[in-house]
Amino acid sequence: MDNTLPLLRKCGDMLALCDCNNFFVSCERLFRPDLEGRPVVVLSSNDGIVVSRSNEAKAMGIKMGEAYFKVRRFFEKRGGVAFSSNFQLYEEISDRVMAALRGRTPSMEVYSVDEAFLEVPPDARGRVEEWGREVRAAVLREAGIPVSVGLAPTKTAAKLAAERGKKRPETGGVFVLPPGGDWDDFLRDIPVEDVWGIGWRWSAYLRRRGVLTALRLRDASDDWLDRRLGVRGVRTAWELRGIRCFGVEEVDRAQKSIQSSRTFARPVRDREAMAEAVTEFALVAGRRLRSQGSLAGSVAVSISTSRFRAPFYGAAAETPLEAPTDSDIVLARAATGAMNSIFREGLDYEKAHVLLGRLSPADSVQLTLFGGGDERGSALSRTSDRINAAVGRKLLMPALLMGEKEWRPRRSRHSGTRLEDLGSLPEVRAHEEGRPPREQPTLPEAPVSTSPGSPTC
DNA sequence: TCTGGGGTCCTAGGACCC
DNA sequence: TCTGGGGTCCTAGGACCC
Numbered sequence A: 001m002d003n004t005l006p007l008l009r010k011c012g013d014m015l016a017l018c019d020c021n022n023f024f025v026s027c028e029r030l031f032r033p034d035l036e037g038r039p040v041v042v043l044s045s046n047d048g049i050v051v052s053r054s055n056e057a058k059a060m061g062i063k064m065g066e067a068y069f070k071v072r073r074f075f076e077k078r079g080g081v082a083f084s085s086n087f088q089l090y091e092e093i094s095d096r097v098m099a100a101l102r103g104r105t106p107s108m109e110v111y112s113v114d115e116a117f118l119e120v121p122p123d124a125r126g127r128v129e130e131w132g133r134e135v136r137a138a139v140l141r142e143a144g145i146p147v148s149v150g151l152a153p154t155k156t157a158a159k160l161a162a163e164r165g166k167k168r169p170e171t172g173g174v175f176v177l178p179p180g181g182d183w184d185d186f187l188r189d190i191p192v193e194d195v196w197g198i199g200w201r202w203s204a205y206l207r208r209r210g211v212l213t214a215l216r217l218r219d220a221s222d223d224w225l226d227r228r229l230g231v232r233g234v235r236t237a238w239e240l241r242g243i244r245c246f247g248v249e250e251v252d253r254a255q256k257s258i259q260s261s262r263t264f265a266r267p268v269r270d271r272e273a274m275a276e277a278v279t280e281f282a283l284v285a286g287r288r289l290r291s292q293g294s295l296a297g298s299v300a301v302s303i304s305t306s307r308f309r310a311p312f313y314g315a316a317a318e319t320p321l322e323a324p325t326d327s328d329i330v331l332a333r334a335a336t337g338a339m340n341s342i343f344r345e346g347l348d349y350e351k352a353h354v355l356l357g358r359l360s361p362a363d364s365v366q367l368t369l370f371g372g373g374d375e376r377g378s379a380l381s382r383t384s385d386r387i388n389a390a391v392g393r394k395l396l397m398p399a400l401l402m403g404e405k406e407w408r409p410r411r412s413r414h415s416g417t418r419l420e421d422l423g424s425l426p427e428v429r430a431h432e433e434g435r436p437p438r439e440q441p442t443l444p445e446a447p448v449s450t451s452p453g454s455p456t457c
Numbered sequence B, C: 001t002c003t004g005g006g007g008t009c010c011t012a013g014g015a016c017c018c
Helices: A023-031 A055-059 A068-077 A087-102 A122-143 A155-167 A184-188 A200-208 A214-219 A222-229 A231-240 A271-291 A328-342 A375-391 A445-449
Strands: A015-020 A040-043 A050-053 A081-084 A108-112 A115-119 A147-152 A174-176 A258-268 A294-305 A314-325 A349-357
Touching (some): A015 A122, A015 A155, A023 A040, A040 A068, A050 A055, A068 A081, A087 A108, A087 A115, A087 A122, A122 A147, A155 A184, A155 A231, A184 A214, A222 A231, A258 A294, A271 A328, A294 A328, A314 A328
Parallel strands (some): A040 A081
Antiparallel strands (some): A015 A115, A040 A050, A258 A349, A294 A314
């Protein structure tokens, strides 16, 4: 493991963090321009907790991660609208946002579904703020999503700059921390827990020792940071000093593990239902495994009862695979086997989790003594992927998983919107009297044109 | 009655070898 | 028989992120 720090050198080059504002809510509003200005939230699976909030919902005091049942009455009484999450839609819109960004930088790292780091192109170095505004306008125009842009020499500083751009309307969504500049006043205003890389645990620790702000963290000694927080803490402090420790990593490396898990809509008591669920999660993970061209070397399963009810039971088991594989049949069998080894009768299970580990590239298979690989199962899985992709839904699946399943999550507030589905597009009425409204053939230009929420463009 | 899902990295400690 | 130090590799658990 490389624990060394890069050479001590202030970085003159600038990078940008482009962060979509209230991303899931913004996606839903693309298709519901009538919700502009109204409080909107998007909920997690099972409509359990709030995972994205419009500014109006934030202003009402709705917290991130709050259980929706606790605030539902209050929220809906005041005109709030809630959606179940629609990840397929968010991923498709994310692709459009990233495409809009890609053309404007020599190098970029897609950091999450709603964030990307961009290297500022050489020809924009003398005018980074203007370039940031161009990027922001382009994403709004081409993908319909409002973003905040933070510009700074380091990722950690760019995160803080973007946050400032998002929170202060007078910035117009773009904020710059110049290289070699004096950031003291800026950092003094930032609570230490708002710094990227300082989580709940570390911030509590730092606060107890009087490190309350980003400024104090920046000025802490390396030795102290290394002893207390380890190398990650040191790197974070250096980044606040303007020294780049985390680069923009363009290549999207294959994931090292793939997991699939769900909280059940209703508690699962019997082994057969648990086997169904674990099989389904193994297949979901298997499809993603094949789509990134990897093979799994192990399958781990964990199951648990509710954390909010005693007695709690949680257990995990891992099945190593004889040979790395991407065959659904082998993955599902291994997952079910692992589950059976930890399943205890008579409990109300709330959740199950399947994790594919020890991934390796499919094109460099290590041969084993016994041949091992399930070639036919692998081919069958790939064929089924292609057919399901072609029809746009799960046409092929094991009989075991067909029909309604009580444990499948609820999504009662799902918008059902999909980008390929013209029927889900909003209608935009033409201005001329007496002429029928035309259906809009393309997205996302159409809904954007009806949206009043983009004053800066 | 109702509390998400999917990742990465770092570190400490044990096993094993010389 | 007993004792020792140093190195590598692996893993579980903890911390962080969105």
